[in-house]
Amino acid sequence: MCGITGWVDFERDLSRERDVLSAMTDTMACRGPDARGVWTGHHAAVGHRRLSIIDLPGGAQPMVAEPDKADATVLTYSGEVYNFAELRERLAARGHRFRTDSDTEVVLRGYLEWGESVVDRLNGMYAFAVWDARAERLLLVRDRMGIKPLFYHPTPHGVVFGSEPKALLANPLVDAVVDEDGLRELLGFVKTPERSVYQGIREVRPGHVVRVDREGVHRRAYWRLEAREHTDDLDTTVRTVRDLLEDTVDRQLVSDVPRCTLLSGGLDSSALTALAARRLRAAGAERVRSFAVDFAGYTEHFRPDELRETPDAPYVRELSRHVDADHTDIVLSSADLTDPRARRAVLRANDAPAAIGDMYTSLYLLFQAIRRHSTVALSGESADEVFGGYRQFHDPEAVDADTFPWLAIAGPRRARSSWLDPGLSRRLDLPGYQRAAYRAALAEVPHVPGVSARERRMREVCYLHLTRFVQILLDRKDRMSMANGLEVRVPFCDHRLVQYVFNTPWEMKTFDGREKSLLRAATRDLLPASVADRRKSPYPSTQDPLYDRALRKELAGVLDDTASPVRPLIDVQRARELLTEPDGVEAERQARLGLEMILGLDAWLREYRPELRLGG
Incomplete structure (x- = not known):
């Protein structure tokens, strides 16, 4: 999977800046534990940390085409291109000669053959940079769905x-500055495209190319969701979904290192695991390996809430038996979740406070355990966004609300920022920030003419999830997995599947009166009935009261510390109200949002020491 970094300066000799480049590269050792490489030229310096997945002996980076020439073309690349074998054949037919079996060289040779339009031919998850010394031009490229991150x-x-x-912050030209927009992005839960927490640091938007030359920085979209009339009937649509899933899983099982699946006992991960098991059996390969996260005592003491009706474990066991998986449960305690070392690792991986702390820490620890056995994992992430699985897709008030549906479903009890200092809260105006972000997102939605108002609105809801909400989850998945040197692939993000289902009418997506009707119909034959019919249950969150008590104890210490860096940002009296044990499962969940965000902010301010430019 890897980590990439670099520096282009048209007025400086960067061959003399190898130490700076090395420092930038070394910040991402966890992303690439297997190898390290740097390349420097007159106006460009490029670094790479490698996690070896395809062609372990070859594929070293940065990769240079015709390295003996002064006008080098250099690639630093992260990710996987799943159609690299087909592209390699096409390039070989055009006269290209390959020194390795890696997909990295296919991307490099593809650039030499097709230039910037190589991006139109790639199927995969990737973020890469190409320095073309001939044209004195840098290209920054990010995959269509934004599975892999890239900042500049x-x-x-x-x-x-x-x-x-963190790689950028290791360069002396980049300061860790956080302004009011940075805090808004941290607290607003809207994931504004291109924006990061740090002032001046931008994120390459999914499906975009950023070109840097002497004239400046130029951005263009090479892919976006398009509005197309859906003419297939229901049977054809279900069959097409199944065909796309089978092809995608087949492609994403290709690996030269041990692989596995993430299994929660829900429809998404179970369908994926069953498809993988079937494919591996047909190939005469090993049994599918699967892993699930669980909490000590979770099933025995489970309490249903607004999000989760059932615990995962019984369904995980049934599915793993059904497909004969080599399955392992990773069981975590509250002590694991509050371990300072794990929480610091999460902070360092995320470069910012985690939005929902225990759901980051548990994922980090799950991936840490998986990495002892496997280097590649397939995840069911994004199926809910693609097929319409979340509760807010089916709640009329959330659908019709004049805001992001996931904000509407949280309702007025949301405790994410009620503890902010009143003056700061007024300046940030989070509701106004969310409204502006929502309006900007709506303006992008492509529509098919002549549809009903309901169909038009559901297209908007799907688009909001596929371009905003999914980014929050993909970011979490990437940071927590790569902090452990684990590559997590997401078949439901295949752009062909996403584009096809996006244009499928909502009534077809819910033809059986349920969530994710198309996915259920396309994979029911592979699953036990109990799993196929299980209602949506999100990624689990611990219900152990010991966890919340540990958070309250830690917060009491922070509030009593007059030197705490978070104190100027909060209303201390309102924050102290969080120290009282709330009554009821939902009240606990809401209070935890505040507890974890205050503690996360405090830890981040102590660790990163950003300069806060908040005006007022």
Whole structure:
């Protein structure tokens, strides 16, 4: 999977800046534990940390075409291109000769053959940079759905870039500055495209190319969701979904290292695991390996709430038996979730406070355990966004609300920022920020003429989830997995599947009166009835009261510390109200949002020491 970084400056000799480039590269050692490489030229310096997945002996990076020439073309690449074998054949037929069996070289040779339009031919998850010394041009490219991250910071004479903000912050030209928009992005839960928490650090938008040359920084979309009339009948649609899923899983099982699936016992992960098991059996390969996260005592003491009706474990066991998986449960305690080392690792991986702390820490620990056995994992992430699985897709009030549906479903009890200092809260105006972000997102939605008002609105709801909400989850998945050197692939993000289902009418997506009707119909034959018919249950969150008590104890210490860096940002008295044990499951969930965000902010301010430019 890897981590990439680099620096282009048209007024500086960067061959003398190898130490800076090395420092930037080394910030991402966790993303690429297997190898390290740097390349420097006159106006460009490129770094790479490698996690070896395809062609373990070859594929070293940065990869240079015709390295003996002064006008080098250099690639630093992260991700996987799943159609690289077909592209390799096409390029070989055009006269290209390959030194490795890696997909990296296919991308490099593809650029040499097709230039910037190589991006139109790639199927996969990737973020890469190409420095073309002949044209004195840098290209930054991100995959269509934004599975892999890529950040950049324009400078007076060029740009600094990297897979994570920490790589950029290691360059002396980039300061850790957080302004009011940065805090809004942290607290608003809207994931504004291109924006990061840090002032001046931008994120390459999914499906975009950023070109940097002497004239400046230029951005263009090479892919976006399009409005197309859906003419297939229901049977054809279900069959097409199944065909696309089978092809995607087949492609994403290709690996030269041990692989597995993430299994929760829900429809998404179970369908994926069953498809993988079937494919591996047909190939005469090993049994599918699967892993699930669980909490000590969770099933025995489970309490249903607004989000989760049932615990995962019984369904995980049934599915793993049904497909004969080699399954392992990773069982975590509250002590694991509050371990300072794990929480610091999460913070360092995320470069910012985690939005929902225990759901980040548990995922980090799950991936840590998986990495002892496997290097590649397939995840069911994004199926809810693609097929319409979340509760807010089916709640009329959330659908009709004049805001992002996931904000509407949280309702007025949402405790994400009620503890902010009143003056700061007024300046941030989070409701206004959310409204502006919502309006901007709506303006992008492509529509098919002549449809009903209901169909038009559901297209908007789907688009909001596929371009905003999914990014929050993909970011979490990437940071927590790569912090452990684990590559997580997401078959439901295949752009062919996403585009096809996006244009499928909502009444067809819910033809059986349920969520994710198309996915259920396309994979029911592979699943036990109990799993196929199980209602949506999100990624689990611990219900152990010991966890919340540990958070309250920690917060009491922070509030009593007059030197705490978070105190100027909060209303201390309102924050103290969070120290009282709430009554009821939902009240606990809402209070935890505040507890974890205050503690996360405090830890981040202590660790990263950003300069806060908040005006007022």
